[in-house]
Amino acid sequence: MLISAVELAGLQLPKLPNSRQGIEYHAKKNNWPFEEVVGQARGGKLKKYLVSALPSEIQAAIQEKQAATLLAKVPMLPAEVKKPLRQNKKMRQLGLIPCEEGLARLDDRQTETAHARCAIVAYVLPLHELAGMPIKKAVAFVAAEAAAGRLPEDVAKLIPLANARNNGERSLSEPTLYRWVRAYRAASDSMSRLLALAPVKTREKTPLLAIDWLPYFLMFYQRPNKPTMMAAAKKLAQWYLEQGKIEQMPSYDQIQTVMKRLPEHMKERGRRTGSAYKALLPYIDRDWTALKPNDVWVGDGHSFKAKIRHPMGYLFTPEVTMIVDGCSGAVVGWSVALSETAVAVADALRHGMTHFPPPLGYYSDNGSGETGDMLDKETTGILPRIGIEHFTGIPGNPQGRGKIERLWQTITIPLAKQYATYQGKDADAETLRKVSNALASAQKVQKKGKELSKAQEAALSAAPTWAQFIADLEEAVRRYNFEHEHRSLPKNPEAGRHFTPMKYYEYRMETDGMRVKTDVLSPLELDFMYRPEEERIPDRGAVSLHNNTYFHQGLLDYSGQKVRVAYDIHDADHVIVKDMQGKVICKAVFNGNKRAAFAETRMEQLAERRRKGQAKRLQDKMDLIEAQRQSAAPIIEQQPDFGEFLKLETESGGLVEVENRPSESGRGKKKLRDFLWEDAG
Known part of the structure; x- marks a missing residue:
């Protein structure tokens, strides 16, 4: 038997060092014999020491440690395994086997055979009870009729089934029929008769x-690294060899046969852990309809299964946090962040409380984001501050939050599949590889500030922008709330179809109302709840965030200094700006410093004056035309275009339009330009 330094260190023997390096130094110092085998070590060779060549006290310590470990892992067996009671006629007649237990052991063939025997016995009994024939003569008569083939067809076809023979024998002997009749008459009720006439299996499987x-x-088989059945069988053979009990070792065929009989949850115990193993076990289906609206909100985070373009330009996988009402399943709030942080959860809660009254309780898992100080800490946490009880689920038990776990299959995963950057488990591996390589190449070039190729530009354009993703997610949530008819919800008594989540929320609010009537939080309360933040440097009273500009006069004093900008992904009209210590500076408004170039009222006055002037000039021309018609004066059908006369030639040879009107106070004769100005007026 060989043992490595790592294995020796893991045994924590009192006479040896507790580290691999210490064991190797001790072995080298004492010249322990070793062999080099192929393994995960430097140079691909792993040193293993021969146990039989080690000092006797170390050998004894190793054996004791291995024995203790083995006994701790071996499941406890009953002190004495009793063979199951073999059912026979006397035990059933004496009532030694409970009826329910006996019936539960019957398979389909035994049950069908018992029914056929009961039907044949029922054909015999009337001869005794109605015709007065002795029971033995009645049995002999029916047996003779069966041998002669004179029984009714419906009774005769039951004989092969009642005999329970593989050869389908159609004969019916008198002693056999008499045993059936006696067992039938000895039973007290129909269930006892069925059990009494059922055939007993001659060969039972070993428990x-x-x-x-x-x-x-x-x-050896129930391990997290999931060894194959053959690998575990080899380990078992080696263990029996070391124990000196090789004759008790089962064959591989025996192992395969028994493992087929073993239930799935027993085979996978130890091979699966946590939620993966619990998926094989029984579960409790919670009745959420017993709650009232806003009793409990359920929240959870989910990594979106597609790449998105961040507002800063790079690609990332956003973390979506959603809050649903436990009663109706309606999505009351959601948020998106780079990871499932407490800020993302708090922002989703704030979004929910913007439109709905606060719940009595909030139920979530116990991840770092969900249980952060900003949620639960008594002095600053938003949940205690608003009076919300925080319930957390059992670690590794997502089945407890199945109400929201199913939500991802309905909202976010179908949305992710609409994007070319989808990276779910069912995505085509080759397409995913090509898209991932193209995106990685484009990002690498983008970071270096180089020009993108057409292929790289196409790859980046396939990834949705932040604004597009937020808009698509908002629409997906709206469709779920208002259009998705949920099968787990009751049917609408008016429409005869299942309620949508939001319709059921409104229906329960009308019929049951809330357990405690609470108003929606005020804008001031919402402003002081946690929001996602980014650091920015104001410039002349304005800060830029996500390609938007926000202005406030109070930011002028912070020009060139870092500030924290808290934003709402659902409302880009304003942001809350804080200093780096968290003190609120102001609420900056989107384009708050944008003004009209001129006053709106003054521009309207000038426009109205021009409209009146145009109308007056048009009327003067109409009066002139009418006067010319009356005086029969010739009318010039087409006036020459004097536009070129209104341009002056510059020294460089170019033409400029004449903008200044000639002064009316000029002396002397009028020039052509003066007449042109008058006509143009």
């Missing part, structure tokens, strides 16, 4: 608990 080698095999 699993009676298989001596099974617990030892499972010791």
Whole structure:
């Protein structure tokens, strides 16, 4: 038997060092013999020491430690495994086997055989009870009729089934029929008759608990690294060899046969852990309809299964946090962040409380984001401050929050599949590889500040922008709340169809109302709840965030200094700006410093004056035309275009339009330009 330094250190023997390096130094110092085997070590060679060549006290310590470990892992077996009671006629007639237990052991073939025997006996009894024939003569008569083939067809076809023979024998002997009749008459009720006439199996399978080698095999098979059945069988053979009990070792065929009988949850125990193993076990289906609206909100985070373009330009996988009402399943709030942090959860809660009254309790898992100080800490946490009880689930038990776990399959995963950057488990591996490589290449070039190729630009354009993703997610949540008819919800008595989550929320609010009437939080209370933040440097009273500009006069004193900008992904009209210590500076408004170039009222006055002037000039021309018609003066059908006369040639040879009107106070004769100005007026 060989043992490595790591294995020796893991045994924590009192006479040896407790580290691998210490064991190797001790072995080298005392010249322990070793062999080099292929393994995960430097140079691909692993040193293993020969146990039989080690000092006797170390050998004894190793054996004691291995024995203690083995006994701790072997499942406890009953002190004495009793063979199951074999059912026979006398035991059933004497009532030694409880009726319910006996019936539970019957398979379909035994039950069908018992029914056929009962039907044949029921054909015999009227001869005795109605015709007065002795019971033995009645049995002999029916047996003779069966041998002669004179029984009714419906009774005769039951004989092969009643005989319970593989050869389908159609004969019916008198002693056999008499035993059936006696057992039938001795039974007190119909269930007892069925049990009394059911055939007993001649060969019962050995109970699993009676298989001596099974617990030892499972010791090697039920491991998280999921060894194959053959690998575990080899380990078992080696263990029997070391114990000197090789004759008790089962064959591989025996192992396969027994493992087929073993239930799935027993085979996978130890091979699966946490929620993966609990998925094989029974569960409790919670009745959420017993709650009232806003009694409990349920929250959870989920990594979106597609790449998104961050507002800063790079690609990332956003973390979506959603809050649903426990009663109706309606999504009351949601948020998106780089990871499932407490800020993301708090922002989703704030979004929910913007439109709905605060709940009595909030139920979530116990991840770091969900149980952060800003949620629960008595002095600053938002939940205690608002009077909300925080319930956390059992670690590794997502089944307890199945109400929201199913939500991802309905909202976010279908949305992610609409994008070319989808990276779910069912995505095509080759397409995913190509898309991932193209995105990685584009990001690498982008970071270096180089120009993107057309292929790289196409790859980046396939990833949705932050604004597009937020808009799509908002629409997906709206469709779920108002259009998705949920099968777990009751049917609408008016429409005869299942309620949508938001419709059921409104219906329960009308019929039951809230347990404690509470108003929606005020804007001031919402402003002092946690929001996602980013650091920015104001410039002349304005800060830029996500390609938007926010202004406030109070930011002028912080020009060139870092500030924290708290924003709402659902409302870009304003942001809350704080200093780096968290003190609120102001509420900056989107484009708050944008003003009209001129006063709106003055521009409207000038426009109105121009409209009146145009109308007056048009009327003067109409009066002139009418006067010319009356005087029969010739009318010029087409006036020449004097536009070129209104341009002056510059020294460089270019033309500029004449903008200044000639002064009316000019002396002397009028020039052509003066007449043109008058006509243009």
